[in-house]
Every structure is written in C-alpha cells, then in structure tokens.
Amino acid sequence: MRLRTKILLSYLAVAIISLVVIFASTSFVAPRNFAHRMEMMMKHDTETEHGQGQGRGMMGGGGGSNAPTDEEINQRFRDALNESLLWASAAAITASLLISGFVTWRITRPINAMVAASQRIADGHYTERLPKHARDEIGDLIHSFNQMAESLQQTESMRQQLIADVTHELKTPLTTIMGMMEGLEDGVMAANPATYHLVHQEADRLRRLVQDLQELSRIEGGQIALNLRSHTPTELVKFATDRLAPQFADKNIALHVNLPPTLPCVHADLERTGQVLMNLLGNALQYTPAEGRVEVSAQPVDHQVRFAIKDSGVGLTEANLTKIFQRFYRVDKSRSRASGGSGIGLTIARHLVESQGGTIWAESDGPNLGSTFYFTLPIA
Numbered sequence: 079m080r081l082r083t084k085i086l087l088s089y090l091a092v093a094i095i096s097l098v099v100i101f102a103s104t105s106f107v108a109p110r111n112f113a114h115r116m117e118m119m120m121k122h123d124t125e126t127e128h129g130q131g132q133g134r135g136m137m138g139g140g141g142g143s144n145a146p147t148d149e150e151i152n153q154r155f156r157d158a159l160n161e162s163l164l165w166a167s168a169a170a171i172t173a174s175l176l177i178s179g180f181v182t183w184r185i186t187r188p189i190n191a192m193v194a195a196s197q198r199i200a201d202g203h204y205t206e207r208l209p210k211h212a213r214d215e216i217g218d219l220i221h222s223f224n225q226m227a228e229s230l231q232q233t234e235s236m237r238q239q240l241i242a243d244v245t246h247e248l249k250t251p252l253t254t255i256m257g258m259m260e261g262l263e264d265g266v267m268a269a270n271p272a273t274y275h276l277v278h279q280e281a282d283r284l285r286r287l288v289q290d291l292q293e294l295s296r297i298e299g300g301q302i303a304l305n306l307r308s309h310t311p312t313e314l315v316k317f318a319t320d321r322l323a324p325q326f327a328d329k330n331i332a333l334h335v336n337l338p339p340t341l342p343c344v345h346a347d348l349e350r351t352g353q354v355l356m357n358l359l360g361n362a363l364q365y366t367p368a369e370g371r372v373e374v375s376a377q378p379v380d381h382q383v384r385f386a387i388k389d390s391g392v393g394l395t396e397a398n399l400t401k402i403f404q405r406f407y408r409v410d411k412s413r414s415r416a417s418g419g420s421g422i423g424l425t426i427a428r429h430l431v432e433s434q435g436g437t438i439w440a441e442s443d444g445p446n447l448g449s450t451f452y453f454t455l456p457i458a
C-alpha cells in the first residue's frame with residue numbers, strides 16, 4: 079500500500095475512533111451517568127425531607143410535590159453529558175496519539191536509518207546498505223538509496239583499480255629506463271645508438287600511455303564535442319584506409335574494402351569514426367601475421383549500418399571477446415606491450431561508438447582463426 083494511502087487511512091481511523099468513542103459515550107455512558115445523578119438527587123432530597131421534616135414542595139412553597147424542576151433536570155443532564163464527553167475526549171485523544179505516534183514512527187524510523195547510512199557512506203563506508211522496506215514511497219526511496227550506494231561503491235572500486243592499473247603501466251617502462259640508465263652509468267651497457275634507441279622507445283611508450291589516458295578521461299568525462307553529420311560509409315572507411323594503407327603494404331597484409339554502392343548514409347562524426355576504424359584496422363594489422371588478409375565491409379541492418387573489420391590473425395577465445403573492451407585488458411600482455419599497446423584503444427573505441435548511438439563487439443572462431451570486429455552507426 080502506498081504511503082499516501084496509509085496516512086489517509088490513519089487519519090480516517092483517528093476520526094472513526096473519535097466518533098465511535100463519542101457515540102458510545104452519549105449512547106451508553108451519558109444516560110447512565112444522568113440516571114445516576116437523578117438517583118443521587120432524589121436520594122438527597124428524601125434524606126433532607128426525613129431529617130428536617132419538610133420536602134422539596136414545601137421548600138418551593140408549592141403544592142407538596144416531590145418532583146424535580148425542569149431546570150434541575152436540565153442541569154443534571156448537562157452535567158452528565160459534559161462529564162461523559164470529557165471522558166470520551168480523553169479516550170479519543172489517547173487513541174489519536176497512539177495511532178499517529180505509530181504512523182510517525184513507521185515513517186521516521188527508515189528516514190533516520192537513511193540519514194545514519196548516508197553519513198557512514200560520506201565517511202567512506204561504501205558497503206553500507208539499508209534493509210528492504212514495504213513497497214511504498216519510503217520503500218522506493220530506500221531502493222534508490224541502495225542503488226546509489228551500489229554505484230558509488232562501483233565508482234570507488236573502479237577508481238582504485240584505475241590507480242593500480244596506471245601505476246602498474248607507468249612502472250614497467252620507468253623501471254626499464256632506470257635499469258638502462260644505471261647500466262650506462264656502471265658501464266655495463268654500451269653508450270651506443272642501440273641503447274639510446276631502447277631508452278627512447280620506453281619513453282615513447284610512456285608518452286603514448288599518458289596521451290591515451292588523457293583521451294580516455296576526456297571521452298569518459300563527456301568532454302569531446304561530436305560533429306555529427308551525414309556521411310557515406312565509403313567516406314568514413316577511406317579516412318582510415320588512406321592513412322594505414324602504407325603500413326599494410328609494409329607488412330605485406332592484403333587490405334580489402336568491400337562496400338556496396340547502395341549503402342545509406344550514416345549520422346556520424348567523421349574524425350571520431352575514422353579514429354575507431356583506425357584503431358580496429360591498426361589492431362587487425364598488429365594481430366595478423368605477414369601475408370595475412372584484412373577486409374573492411376558494411377551492410378545495413380535495421381535502422382543502422384553495421385561495419386565489419388575481419389582479419390585472418392591470432393583470433394580470440396570466447397572468454398576474451400568481451401574483456402578486450404575493458405580498460406588495460408590485453409590478451410597477451412608481453413606481445414601487446416612490446417608493440418606499444420596499452421590496452422586502452424578498444425575502450426576508447428567503445429566510448430566513441432556508443433556516444434554516436436552505436437554498439438561495438440567482437441566475434442572469433444577461436445585462437446589463430448582470425449577475428450571480426452563489428453560496430454554500428456545510425457542511418458542518417
């Protein structure tokens with residue numbers, strides 16, 4: 079039952095109890111009280127009559143009648159009624175206090191618990207949760223509160239994980255640079271162009287990592303402005319293939335583009351989609367051995383165009399298909415690091431595709447059977 083209904087019902091209960099008490103009092107208590115008062119008055123008059131040898135009628139000077147006057151009866155009636163109403167009011171007030179006290183307690187108890195829990199969360203205890211409550215407005219509030227605590231806990235653990243990951247990623251090239259510099263100082267390593275090249279390579283890895291992190295933080299913080307316009311899929315694919323074609327030729331990997339001329343235009347940011355395609359094509363180039371083959375294709379599916387980048391490379395296991403889109407996740411850490419990969423590229427690609435209203439995923443028949451990366455963009 080909703081809280082609104084419960085409060086209304088409690089008011090109604092208070093009103094009904096008050097009416098019942100007053101009705102019972104005027105129907106049962108007041109008549110008996112009145113009868114009792116009349117009896118007492120008659121008794122008192124009789125005693126006075128016997129004691130003093132004169133009756134009410136004699137006192138009043140009229141006709142010797144012992145009957146009470148109308149005024150006296152009215153007075154006794156008013157007294158009896160007032161007294162019973164007094165008792166009825168006391169009973170009704172007590173009942174109202176009990177009911178409203180109970181209702182108030184039921185409302186304030188979870189609110190006080192929520193205040194205490196939010197203070198504990200503010201102190202850094204992110205595991206704090208409130209027990210479930212009946213399905214009313216307060217129950218809904220507690221449910222939202224617990225959801226908020228859950229997402230705060232997730233954000234906090236992601237923050238801690240990010241710091242741990244970044245520290246780890248920075249440590250490796252820094253340790254290598256430190257080792258080489260010490261080797262140079264001690265004369266263990268020769269001060270020749272090959273050594274300088276190794277130091278330069280590690281420094282370059284650090285630079286790329288910092289660049290990727292900056293880019294990721296800007297994208298995750300919603301700080302990139304998208305220039306969404308209508309583009310042909312050919313235009314988007316050409317943006318990436320033109321830039322990467324020489325590298326494919328260098329590694330002797332065949333790059334095929336297969337785009338039907340009837341494809342509809344998509345609503346996308348040319349540079350950002352180009353960045354996604356370059357990342358996917360760059361990965362395909364990296365994880366496909368020489369003499370391999372990479373194909374870019376696209377086809378309309380529902381209200382979207384689905385792009386596919388299919389390679390004949392190292393492939394992926396079922397377990398890795400979703401993990402590779404997570405920050406810093408690399409299947410083969412040493413191989414990826416050796417080629418300068420930080421494991422952020424696909425995370426950035428996922429954010430860029432999703433911010434343009436699309437989705438991105440990967441499929442593979444297994445290790446060494448190649449992989450296909452798909453992403454969709456809305457039709458313009």
Ligand code: ADP
Pocket residue numbers: 357361362365389391392393394402407408409410414418419420421422423424425449
């Ligand atoms: P990286 O900079 O390490 O390439 P990404 O985020 O681009 O980072 O990719 C994450 C991981 O996904 C890579 O380390 C690699 O293990 C895997 N991966 C990406 N593309 C492919 C591909 N075409 N074939 C096989 N594995 C891939």
